[in-house]
Amino acid sequence: MNRFFISFAALLSSGIFAYSYWREWLGIKYFQEEMKLQLGNPQAPYFHSSEDLYMRILLFFGVLFGIIFIGTLYFTTKGKWGIVFLCFILAMLCILAVMVNGAIK
Structure with a gap:
C-alpha cells in the first residue's frame, strides 16, 4: 500500500506542476x-x-518537473520504489524552489 501512495504522490505532485x-x-509562446x-x-x-526572464523561468521549472514526472512514471513501471521515493523527494524540493523563487523580490 505504501508503494501505491508514494508513486501516486510523486506522480501527482510533479505532474500538476509540469x-x-x-x-x-x-x-504564451504558440497560442x-x-x-x-x-x-x-x-x-x-x-x-x-521582463518577458524574457518570465518565459525562461516558466521553461526551466516546466522542464524540471517534466523530467521528475517522466522519471517517476518510468521507475514506477520498473518497480524501483527507492528511486520513486527519491523522485517524490525531488518534487518536494522543486516545489520549495518554486516558493523561494517567488519570494525573491
Whole structure:
C-alpha cells in the first residue's frame, strides 16, 4: 500500500506542476495568450520585470518537473520504489524552489 501512495504522490505532485508550467509557456509562446506580468507592483517577484526572464523561468521549472514526472512514471513501471521515493523527494524540493523563487523580490 505504501508503494501505491508514494508513486501516486510523486506522480501527482510533479505532474500538476509540469502541466501548469508547460501549459502557460506553450500558451504564451504558440497560442498568443496574454502574459500576466505585474510590472508596476513592488511586491511582485523579480521575474515579472521582463518577458524574457518570465518565459525562461516558466521553461526551466516546466522542464524540471517534466523530467521528475517522466522519471517517476518510468521507475514506477520498473518497480524501483527507492528511486520513486527519491523522485517524490525531488518534487518536494522543486516545489520549495518554486516558493523561494517567488519570494525573491
